[in-house]
Amino acid sequence: MTEWLVGARDASAERAHRVVAAALRAAYAWTVRRQRRDAMREVARMTGVVMEAHGPGSGPTTPHDLVACLRQPLGLLPVLAGGSDDDIARLVLLDGDDRLTPDAYDLACEYALPVGGAPDSTQWMPTWTRMRAEQIRSDTFVALVEVNGQRGYVSSRQFLIEHPAGSHAELSERISETGVRPPRRGYTEIPADHLYHASDGQRWWWPCAVCRWPMAVTRTTVRCRYRPHAAVYQVPRGRSAGSRPTVKRIDEGRPRLATPVARPADGCLCVEFGIWRFLVVPGASELRVKRSLEALGAAVELWPERDSYDLRVLAGGTEFRVDLKEYRSVHRLIADLRAKPPSVRILLPKTHEHQRGTLEAALPALRVTTETKFCTEVRRALKAA
Structure with missing residues (x-):
């Protein structure tokens, strides 16, 4: 029934x-x-x-x-x-x-x-x-492509990744300068549990040092909702009224990150949680990999062929095509890859390289590489050229 x-x-x-x-x-x-x-x-x-x-x-x-x-x-x-x-x-x-x-x-x-x-x-x-993560990404793709076309889609998606939060005035100015067209209602108010309420009534937020989205605030503990972004901070006591609150890192993890600076919450916006979690989070890794490969001397194209995959890399006379996958659950990743087999190699970012063995054991025909190995491969191709 x-x-x-x-x-x-x-x-x-x-x-x-x-x-x-x-x-x-x-x-x-x-x-x-x-x-x-x-x-x-x-x-x-x-x-x-x-x-x-x-x-x-x-x-x-x-x-x-x-x-x-x-x-x-x-x-x-x-x-x-x-x-x-x-x-x-x-x-x-x-x-x-x-x-x-x-x-x-x-x-x-x-x-x-x-x-x-x-x-x-x-x-x-x-x-x-x-909603499935794939559906959120697909809806965003449709919204961006309809008003931007492929070239505008790339610049607008990159804008969302690089500017997932900020003041309304700041975002409007940058949108005007770049000519990008974010999806309608692409930004919303910062969630209440991502704001720090000071004793003097002011509200503040801290951008994650990795993805730049507002970190969650639980009493005096501040951290990004996405665990691989690692750092955990504490708001020290004794702040004088009217001053900008500060945070101190309290975990012992790596990597070393710049300490985030508090921003006043009034007039600030951020992309909604689904777009952040399934576009901005992996997008931050995609852009980091792109910058690393370009620093080696490769040419990198983002989300080519209407986002059929993530990165097209030209290293000398060699072309590489990879699709970056950043899942917290390797079992969900395996299930999704079985449902929709990829046409290019899977690239695991540094924070997820430990998943390679499990992936290859579950899907022997899958072509998988890691960020570390892929950068080495590109470096060798450039050297050979």
């Missing part, structure tokens, strides 16, 4: 995917239940999806049962127990204060997909909780 919600029954991996996607939507809806009168209806709908995936007599059977599961590792759910994705098994979506955990933003969003038909919640639920 519930097949209309999710389509025909399928493999266990797809049932697990639906459960993670439904759990993410239910978790988000639970966090806004006091602001959205229909939020509990969404939790109930997602409970139905989870029940269908488990089958009779297994898994949570009421919305409150499901919410209780969201406060525990998802691997305790029968349909996810014993799976090969340890990161998902350890994933907890709601913290002790019933807020979304960092892993919900960082990892679970890669499992988002449309489940449960087309309810009214699509009007208020963020795209990253209900």
Whole structure:
């Protein structure tokens, strides 16, 4: 009877995917239940999806049962127990204060997909909780190409990556100078949980040193929502009223990064979360790789042939074509590559080079390289030329 919600029954991996996607939507809806009168209806709908995936007599059977599961590792759910994705098994979506955990933003969003038909919640639920990453990228591509064409698409997409946040005046001035045409409603207000509220009532935000999007603020802890961007900062006590707040890095990780400077929040905007997570985050790596290859002497073209792949590299008389893939979950990456086999080599950025062995073991026919190896390959081609 519930097949209309999710389509025909399928493999266990797809049932697990639906459960993670439904759990993410239910978790988000639970966090806004006091602001959205229909939020509990969404939790109930997602409970139905989870029940269908488990089958009779297994898994949570009421919305409150499901919410209780969201406060525990998802691997305790029968349909996810014993799976090969340890990161998902350890994933907890709601913290002790019933807020979304960092892993919900960082990892679970890669499992988002449309489940449960087309309810009214699509009007208020963020795209990253209900849409596949590929769909968000595709919609942005269509929006940019329609008004810009291929050449304008490249410059407009690069603009979004390089300027994912800023003051309205600053963004307007740069758009006017460059002639780019971002998608309509491409920028929105900075989310409330990415703002620091000072004791004197002023609001501030800090751009991530890697992707430049506003970092999340939890009390006095500041960090990018995307874990591979690493740095964690603390706001020291004792700031004098009216002064600009500062942050001090408290993790021991690498690489060394410039300390971000606080910016006043009034009049500032940022791209919405879905565009940031699935265009800006990998785009920051794509532009970094492009700059590295150009520094070696190669010519690099971004997103050629209507974004069929990411980088065309000319090194002497040799041409390379690669598609950069930056997934937190290697299991989601494997599933997506199986569903849509690539026509060019897969390039893993430095932060994800450890995924190469798993990828090659799961997809032996896949052509995979890493940023480190690819730069060496290009360097040799240039030297040979």
